[in-house]
Amino acid sequence: MSDHKLQVIPLGGLGEFGMNMTAIRYKDDIIIVDCGMMFPEAELLGVDLVMPDLTYLKENQEQIRAVVLTHGHEDHIGAVPYFLSEIDVPVYGTDFTLALVDRRLEEYELEQEPRFIHIKPKETVEIGPFKIEFIHVTHSIVSAVALAITTPLGVIFHTGDFKVDPTPTDNELFDLHTLAEYGKRGVLLLLSDSTNSDRPGYTESERAVRPRMEEVFNRAERRVVVSCFSSSIHRIQLVLDLAQEYGRRVAVVGRSMVSVTEIAHSLGLLDIPDGILLRPQDAMDAPPDKVAILISGTQGEPMSALARVAVDNHKHVSVEQGDTVVLSARIIPGNEKAIFRMIDHMARRGADVLYGAMSPPLHVSGHASVEEMKLVLNLLRPRYFMPIHGEFRQLSKHARLADHLKFAGLEEAFVMESGDVLEIDHHGARRAGKVPVGRVCIDSGSVDDVVQEVVIRDRRHLSEDGIVLPIIAINRHTGRIENLPEIVSRGFARAEDGSAFMQTARQIVAKTLEGSNQEEKTDWGVMKEKIRADLKRYIVKETSRRPLIMPVILEV
């Protein structure tokens, strides 16, 4: 019997939303499961992306053998380019997952070619002391897998993200049989997706969305505008199928929607009927009852295609009286205000906006609810359990579910947070200290669909480039600017009050305001992003410095 230790170290995604990444270590070999990013919260205004801190991994760089990806959502793959720019190891994933990684890599200039290793469900690879079997699971994205990682001390089962969809639209069933086999042979540790542990019952099948969407196409007398996540290939397929059935052509609008549908199509994962596509610039010229629009921007992101359409500032598409707009996605907590503002804009324009809870639904979750979580626990009967992917409340609810399974051999459920180390040896499992974790902020410089260089912003060193706060007072009802914009700054040398530089900066903010229409002006999210982008362009050009720019909008 070996007295070597196995360590399982969640480096992101536990006790926080997004940025999923787990290191698994046995002796001198480490593999990384997933490598995701996080979308910045309002408190992080001034940055574009958030990546996990790689300090621990860089310190152990020599031991890292591979990154293994479960599926292609940004919170699982979004930090791969950043990771590879620091640590060059092979990346394992399904074709679709790796294609999505490749798309992101275009924004970076890596020194080396990425080493992609394409895998398929039911295949097994050996990486050092780890034997990894890939197991197909159902999820809102296609080509998602769970991992059964056989180690010298036993099997670690990592679910990735999943739901147990008994009737997936692509007829690729969740491979429950393989789970059952691992369960029979014995699982040392289960890491399982906790996202929906506060939802009772079963998550509905992706197929449940069809009746409502069909009703929309059946009843709509003018344009049908559907927004979903660009990675929701199932949902996009549904819209294409219904458009064909109901004699509409489809315009695909928004950068991510265009590129992901192209990738899915090229891999044979998306069936695009011949002649159904319409160029976005032709969408408004075709008869309104013959057009459907697939558009990105479900979360009200200020610069997204749908948010621009909502404030009538998109170059090709507008929403008009009598159009039907469907938001076929969940509302990520924190985005409610931005999403509801966007809906209100479109409702004012006379569109019938469909969103939220309905039966039959407009959207179903991609994550397992409580009963599915119990099913996976029952099939795998692990000795140890670590809930992953969720805020603390979700992890602890998931752990409570497992409490009821103690009769079946479960010894302990560990509710851990990013950075906590779980150590397992032949005596059992226990907590064993912490490794450094944190967030790295990225200023992507991407403005107006133009991708510029990526800059890592270490907010601990504000003093370096300083902070600039434009202050604008806007009347919410009239959209009128009540004072000249003010700019205050700290630690940014060029920004003395009254300096020519500062005067020009104020004029730039004023110009941004003037150039915005009424609806944009009453929408803080849009205005903050526009002001930030315009001011950033000016400051970078003039000074080559990148202060944090945080617009403060006062509602008066």
Added chain:
Amino acid sequence: MSDHKLQVIPLGGLGEFGMNMTAIRYKDDIIIVDCGMMFPEAELLGVDLVMPDLTYLKENQEQIRAVVLTHGHEDHIGAVPYFLSEIDVPVYGTDFTLALVDRRLEEYELEQEPRFIHIKPKETVEIGPFKIEFIHVTHSIVSAVALAITTPLGVIFHTGDFKVDPTPTDNELFDLHTLAEYGKRGVLLLLSDSTNSDRPGYTESERAVRPRMEEVFNRAERRVVVSCFSSSIHRIQLVLDLAQEYGRRVAVVGRSMVSVTEIAHSLGLLDIPDGILLRPQDAMDAPPDKVAILISGTQGEPMSALARVAVDNHKHVSVEQGDTVVLSARIIPGNEKAIFRMIDHMARRGADVLYGAMSPPLHVSGHASVEEMKLVLNLLRPRYFMPIHGEFRQLSKHARLADHLKFAGLEEAFVMESGDVLEIDHHGARRAGKVPVGRVCIDSGSVDDVVQEVVIRDRRHLSEDGIVLPIIAINRHTGRIENLPEIVSRGFARAEDGSAFMQTARQIVAKTLEGSNQEEKTDWGVMKEKIRADLKRYIVKETSRRPLIMPVILEV
């Protein structure tokens, strides 16, 4: 036939959430229905309360005859003190509604005694040309009424807020018969609550909460902590009843929870079993399985009792391993982050926190869903319809429901926003311009449960007292402050960099940070409020000025 005009002017609550107020004018007589406040959104940080702009009413002050209140929620009564400080007219309402107004008036120093006129359901009063019948409706608050306002041109029916609860816990049924009678006789205009127009089906009865709450009391082995809105007398009664059944004493915690339960008890609306109350300071000494705690703060408001308990900073109550915490309230959009942070804090402490959607439910809405809205439309069969109480999306959905009722005599549904004027004469109804509306920001000065004076903050005149922005960089994982707090300001003369005043201000912020525990430091909402309060106290004392104080917390 008269050619005089009737005007219906929503002054708040249409196209925005909260601040419900409608003026109804016939010739030289105006009555005001409801007079509510709005809770400030994040963009309004720096103010405590938001009131409707009274410009139009002050201009027409001589014609105003009365304020008529439908029920006692803050978004319907919260601006009455502010209104009465400007315009002295009688206020009509039920006993409970007026008692809640009176409680708020204690914070103001009115020059005159308020003139309260107590009404009961089925009573009728005459105010100028208006004959108003009060009609009992079911809602989440007791003593709620709808208004049937007979005018020379016909009946205006104002629902107030309502749901159609067929089995209310107090057995006071919705007076559907009176609606039916008005419907038979003819209704000129219906103003109806749109809050839940995006929810299909029927809202469940208040009684539906009992099974889940009973299960909680039945299963809890330690303290049961229930948080609900302090005005939810039905819900509070349920907790008291269950506590008695299951042998627990109840501590009532939080300023509003204490005062509203006292008011309801004194009016005979709340039955408090003998000897059941426990003083908050004794709650932690009693055996944990013999205690229940009723506490305010469902929305994660940073200074509320529950938010303080969550970060272990409440003087009497803490949450411990094994306790059960129940959030029995809806999540108001915009508050998700604060509420989820609060839940996470308590989950980390080992509490089982129950929240969100469950069946049976922990909470039911007080507002009608789509089928109830249709029922009211069917019973009243109005000639004109104006959806009220809701954002634009909700108003327009409500109007769409009425579309299907055009066969029954509905001529037009008007989707209007605050300030829009609806004019009705013997030719019919039409839009007729706008009156000034807006928001008035109030800096209540209320800090640490001490009520100070009320200051109206006109954010259009920032130049007067200026703006102060404390900037703090906090590491989210460690709660460590990464830089000395910075303070930037604009238009606030005393605040030159490096001045002794400014140095002291920075020290005050640093002290606030030091004096906060780990959990508070990782909770931006709490920290912003604490910094704002401490800095405000210092600045007001030193300078007698009240700049806007907007803490900027950088997550690093």
